[in-house]
Amino acid sequence: xxxxxxxxxxxxxxxxxxxxxxxVAAHLGIAARDDLDGVFARGVTLATADLRAGELFVAVRGxxxxxxxxxxxxxxxxxxxxxxxxxxAALLAGADVPVLVVDDPRAVLGDLSALVYGTGxxxxxxxxxxxxxxxxxxSVTHLMEGMLQGLGVVTGLSSTAERHIAGEVIPSRxxxxxxxxxxxxxxxxxxxxxxxxxxxxxxxxxTRHRVDGLHxxxxxxxxxxxxxxxxxxxxxxxxxxxxxxxxxxxxxRAVICVDQPSGVEIAAxxxxxxxxxxxxxxxxxxxxxxxxxxxxxxxxxxxxxxxxAGPAGRLTTTVPVIGPHMASNAGLAIVMLLEAGWQWSALxxxxxxxxxxxxxxxxxxxxxxxxxxxxxxxxxxSPDAFAKTLDxxxxxxxxxxxxVCGANGDRDTTKRADMxxxxxxxxxxxxxxxxxxxxxxxxxxxxALIDGARASRPDAVIHEVTPPEDAIxxxxxxxxxxxxxxxAGPGHQHYREIAGIRTPFDAVGAAQDALRRxxxxxxx
Numbered sequence: 001x002x003x004x005x006x007x008x009x010x011x012x013x014x015x016x017x018x019x020x021x022x023x024v025a026a027h028l029g030i031a032a033r034d035d036l037d038g039v040f041a042r043g044v045t046l047a048t049a050d051l052r053a054g055e056l057f058v059a060v061r062g063x064x065x066x067x068x069x070x071x072x073x074x075x076x077x078x079x080x081x082x083x084x085x086x087x088x089a090a091l092l093a094g095a096d097v098p099v100l101v102v103d104d105p106r107a108v109l110g111d112l113s114a115l116v117y118g119t120g121x122x123x124x125x126x127x128x129x130x131x132x133x134x135x136x137x138x139s140v141t142h143l144m145e146g147m148l149q150g151l152g153v154v155t156g157l158s159s160t161a162e163r164h165i166a167g168e169v170i171p172s173r174x175x176x177x178x179x180x181x182x183x184x185x186x187x188x189x190x191x192x193x194x195x196x197x198x199x200x201x202x203x204x205x206x207t208r209h210r211v212d213g214l215h216x217x218x219x220x221x222x223x224x225x226x227x228x229x230x231x232x233x234x235x236x237x238x239x240x241x242x243x244x245x246x247x248x249x250x251x252x253r254a255v256i257c258v259d260q261p262s263g264v265e266i267a268a269x270x271x272x273x274x275x276x277x278x279x280x281x282x283x284x285x286x287x288x289x290x291x292x293x294x295x296x297x298x299x300x301x302x303x304x305x306x307x308x309a310g311p312a313g314r315l316t317t318t319v320p321v322i323g324p325h326m327a328s329n330a331g332l333a334i335v336m337l338l339e340a341g342w343q344w345s346a347l348x349x350x351x352x353x354x355x356x357x358x359x360x361x362x363x364x365x366x367x368x369x370x371x372x373x374x375x376x377x378x379x380x381x382s383p384d385a386f387a388k389t390l391d392x393x394x395x396x397x398x399x400x401x402x403x404v405c406g407a408n409g410d411r412d413t414t415k416r417a418d419m420x421x422x423x424x425x426x427x428x429x430x431x432x433x434x435x436x437x438x439x440x441x442x443x444x445x446x447x448a449l450i451d452g453a454r455a456s457r458p459d460a461v462i463h464e465v466t467p468p469e470d471a472i473x474x475x476x477x478x479x480x481x482x483x484x485x486x487x488a489g490p491g492h493q494h495y496r497e498i499a500g501i502r503t504p505f506d507a508v509g510a511a512q513d514a515l516r517r518x519x520x521x522x523x524x
Contacts, residue, residue: 010047010177011170012043012052012184012185012188013184013188013191016042016043016184017042017116017118018040018041018054019040019042019115019116020036020040020041021036021039022036023115024041024081024100024112027111027112028100028102028108028112029102030100030101030102033098035098036081036098039081041054041055041080041081041116042054042116043055043056043117043180043184044056044058044109044112044180044183045180046060046067046180048073048077051077051079052077052078053078053079054078054080055078055079055080056080056081056082056083056116057074057081057083058083058105058112059071059074059084059088060109061087066087067084068087069091071092071095079097080097081099081100082095082097082098083102083108083112084099085101085104089101106208106209109179109209110179110183110211110214111213112213113179113180113213114183114212114213114214116183119187119213119214120213120214120215121214125186125190125197126189126190126195126196127197127217127341128199128214128216129141129196129199129220129336129337129340130199130200130201130211130216131200131201131332132200132220132221132245133221133224133242133257134223134224134228134382134385135382135385136223136328136329137159137160137200137201137202138160138161138360138363138379139321139326139330139360139363140333140336141157141159141199141333142157142159142359142363143319143329143330143333143358144198144337145164145358146356146358146359147333147350147351147356147357148198148337149357150350151346151350154167154193155195155196156194156196156197156198157198157199158177158182158197158198158199158200159172159198159200160200160492161361161362161491162492163185165188165189166194176201176202176204176205176211177210179210179211179213182199182211182214199211199216201245203231204231204241206242207231207244211245214250215250216245216250216251216252217251217252217340218255218340219245219246219250219251219254220333221242221246221263222257222328223257223259223260223262223263223384224239224242224260225382225383225385226382226414226415226418227381227382227384227412228412229412229414230411230412230413230414231412239262243265246266246269246270246271246272246274247272248272252273253272253274253275254266254267254270254273254275255274255275255332255335255339256276256277257276257277257278257279257332258276258278258290259278259282259284259328260284264288276289276290277291277294277328277331278292278294279293279294279296279324279327279331280294281327282325292335293310294306294307294308294330295309296324296327299322299392299395300322301322301396302320302322302366303319304318304322304323304326304327304392306319306324306327306330306331312344313344315347315352316352316353317353317356318356320356320357320358321364321365322376322395323364323389323391323395324392325389325392326364326392334351361492362379362490362493363379363491364377364378364393365377365378365491367508367511367512367515367522367523368521371521372480372515372520373399373402373476373479374397374483374485375476375485375511375515376389376486377490378486378488379488379491379492379493380405380488380491381408381419381488383421383422386405386422386423387422390426390427390486393486394426397483397484398482399480399482399483399484400429400483401427401428401429401483401484401485402428402475402478402479402486403426403427403430403485404431404433404485404486404488405419405430405432405449405487405488406445406446407419407449408436408437408445408489409440409442409497410439411438416448416449416452417448417449417451417455418452419449420432420448420452420453420456421452421455423488424452424453424454424460425456425457427486429461429462429463429475430453430460431462431464431465431471431472431474431475431478432449432453432463433446433464433465433467433470433471434446434467434468435496436496436498437498437499438497438498438500439499446464446466450464468489468490468496468505468507468510469510469514472487472507472510473513473514473517475514476511476515476518477518479518487511493505
């Protein structure tokens with residue numbers, strides 16, 4: 001197990017509301033009891049390590065143990081009550097605090113947290129914008145944030161990479177935090193007077209109740225590709241998990257990218273107003289009709305210029321990363337802001353003819369200088385992400401493309417061969433290394449990538465190099481001026497997870513050290 005102290009903190013309001021426990025019980029459908037009188041809750045948590053005095057401890061059944069086993073620690077730390085199921089209650093006979101019994105504690109966690117933090121659908125909150133999809137969620141949220149900040153809007157953001165609260169930056173734990181953390185985070189953002197909140201929503205967040213109790217003003221969809229089949233039976237079930245966001249129970253309006261049939265299907269089945277966006281350059285069917293169209297104008301090693309045209313008008317801008325898929329993400333971000341109520345004229349004044357001023361952490365991040373091989377660091381960890389990013393690099397590279405990649409342990413094993421295939425087909429030289437082996441044997445993970453690469457391209461030039469700092473050094477040694485290196489996997493992360501331990505790892509430093517040793521300049 002990773003050390004909880006090494007994880008980023010759980011964020012809460014500094015002055016949370018107090019809710020009578022009798023109101024909590026009534027909300028959960030539990031009859032009034034004498035032991036609830038005069039007791040107040042100031043927060044909700046699933047984890048004893050994060051519990052603060054005055055909070056509710058929600059004890060859920062885990063894979064190996066029941067959370068109720070940890071309730072004595074929670075009570076000792078000041079939990080005012082425990083919410084659990086019948087099995088948990090049996091473990092807590094004679095507890096010193098009230099025990100509230102429900103059928104499924106996790107299923108009520110979102111609504112319970114919304115009640116305690118005052119962040120439910122009827123609460124006075126800033127506009128809430130959510131983005132889901134296999135790839136591109138982080139890019140869209142950070143692009144929206146960059147534009148909103150350019151308009152003078154104070155933002156809150158929750159992404160795979162980071163949490164932002166009115167300018168403060170905190171590393172993330174999960175793409176979408178647990179419901180108790182999510183509502184506490186939004187409560188803190190409201191306390192700090194943010195004007196808009198941008199949230200990445202994973203499929204797991206929807207099926208595991210992490211965004212229950214929230215109602216989004218605008219929900220956006222990027223794409224769907226092979227991933228997370230360790231959590232879902234097949235791609236149809238994975239799509240259905242994403243589609244749940246585009247219902248009146250969870251959102252008021254939708255903006256859907258229809259570059260793929262999955263987007264077309266979600267747009268057709270959503271029961272809320274839908275606005276569509278298409279990028280013909282990467283669409284499966286370039287002739288598909290949409291409300292807004294993203295047309296690629298030009299591509300350079302430092303950005304992609306595109307025109308966005310639709311009912312409100314037309315603008316031309318540049319997203320500060322390479323690739324038509326990034327222009328698609330930017331187009332989606334712009335239309336989401338428009339649908340959320342920001343004025344088209346203000347967006348035109350801000351970005352028409354200009355570069356979008358946004359930082360996309362670890363997303364096709366260029367680490368090299370003006371001479372020598374271009375070196376890009378990316379968070380890609382799916383076959384589609386590999387293919388699209390390699391294509392983007394190829395389009396702006398006069399020489400060879402070298403790919404460095406690994407795959408994560410204890411995650412969807414069915415995609416590894418396809419990742420290897422995409423890597424081999426899109427590169428001239430492939431260097432296979434390690435990423436997060438977790439509890440698996442790293443050699444087994446590398447072999448799956450290499451087998452997939454060989455099956456798709458028997459003549460591929462493949463090097464197997466570990467650890468990853470040696471792999472990026474090997475890639476630099478193989479590259480020359482005019483070549484490009486794509487290192488996919490590390491992205492924004494500053495650790496590697498090995499045998500359950502998060503080990504500090506600086507991919508940016510390793511890559512730039514390799515460039516310096518190779519005699520190539522790096523940016524200051």
